[in-house]
Amino acid sequence: AQSVTQLGSHVSVSEGALVLLRCNYSSSVPPYLFWYVQYPNQGLQLLLKYTTGATLVKGINGFEAEFKKSETSFHLTKPSAHMSDAAEYFCAVVAVGAGSYQLTFGKGTKLSVIP
Amino acid sequence: ETGVTQTPRHLVMGMTNKKSLKCEQHLGHNAMYWYKQSAKKPLELMFVYNFKEQTENNSVPSRFSPECPNSSHLFLHLHTLQPEDSALYLCASSQDRTSEYNEQFFGPGTRLTVL
Numbered sequence: 001a002q003s004v005t006q007l008g009s010h011v012s013v014s015e016g017a018l019v020l021l022r023c024n025y026s027s028s029v030p031p032y033l034f035w036y037v038q039y040p041n042q043g044l045q046l047l048l049k050y051t052t053g054a055t056l057v058k059g060i061n062g063f064e065a066e067f068k069k070s071e072t073s074f075h076l077t078k079p080s081a082h083m084s085d086a087a088e089y090f091c092a093v094v095a096v097g098a099g100s101y102q103l104t105f106g107k108g109t110k111l112s113v114i115p
Numbered sequence: 116e117t118g119v120t121q122t123p124r125h126l127v128m129g130m131t132n133k134k135s136l137k138c139e140q141h142l143g144h145n146a147m148y149w150y151k152q153s154a155k156k157p158l159e160l161m162f163v164y165n166f167k168e169q170t171e172n173n174s175v176p177s178r179f180s181p182e183c184p185n186s187s188h189l190f191l192h193l194h195t196l197q198p199e200d201s202a203l204y205l206c207a208s209s210q211d212r213t214s215e216y217n218e219q220f221f222g223p224g225t226r227l228t229v230l
Binding site: 004009032034036041042043044045046049090094101102103104105106107108 | 119121155156157158160163171205207212213217218219220221222223224
C-alpha cells in the first residue's frame with residue numbers, strides 16, 4: 001500500500017523567506033507524486049506533479065519540488081514567500097493496482113505567511 | 116460554467132433529513148470522485164465512477180448513496196446522517212480512471228453540518 005507523510009501540520013514563514021514543506025512517501029513501485037494547494041473555501045488545485053524524467057519539477061506560482069528516490073521524499077519549495085501563498089498544501093502519491101490509479105493524500109500542511 | 120462545480124456550497128441538515136449534493140464537470144472527463152475532508156484527517160476517497168460505472172466504494176456507510184447518471188454529473192444522496200458526518204465533501208474528475216497521470220480536478224466542495 002502507498003502512504004504519504006507530511007511533516008508539520010502547520011508551518012509559518014515570513015514574507016520573502018524560503019518556503020519548505022516536507023513530504024515523504026512509501027511505495028513498492030515507482031511513484032507518481034503530486035502537490036495540491038487548497039485556498040480557504042475552495043477545492044484542491046494542482047501545483048505540480050512528478051511522473052518520470054527530470055527529478056526537479058516546476059509548478060505554478062513559483063513552486064518547485066524535487067523527487068529524491070533515495071530519500072523517498074518530494075519536498076515542496078519556493079524561494080520567496082508571498083502573502084498569497086497562505087493556504088493548505090497536500091502531497092499525494094498514486095497507487096497503481098488492478099488497472100486503476102488511486103491518489104493517496106497526506107494530512108496536509110497549513111502554511112501561514114507573516115508580513 | 117467551467118471546471119468542476121458543486122451545489123450547494125453549504126448545507127445544514129438534521130439527522131432525519133434527506134438531502135443531495137450535486138457535482139457537475141465541464142471538462143469532458145470520464146471519471147468522477149467523491150471525497151470527504153474532515154479536520155485533521157487525510158482526504159478520504161469515498162466513491163469512484165468511471166464511464167458512469169461505480170468502480171470503488173471504500174467501505175462507505177449506506178447512509179451515503181452515490182448516483183452517476185452520465186459522465187458529467189455526480190450526486191451524493193444523504194439520509195439519516197450522524198453528526199460525525201459533518202465535513203467538507205469534495206467532488207473531483209479526471210480524464211479516466213486508468214490514466215497513469217490521473218490528474219484530478221476538484222470542485223470547491225460542499226460544507227455539510229449535521230445537527
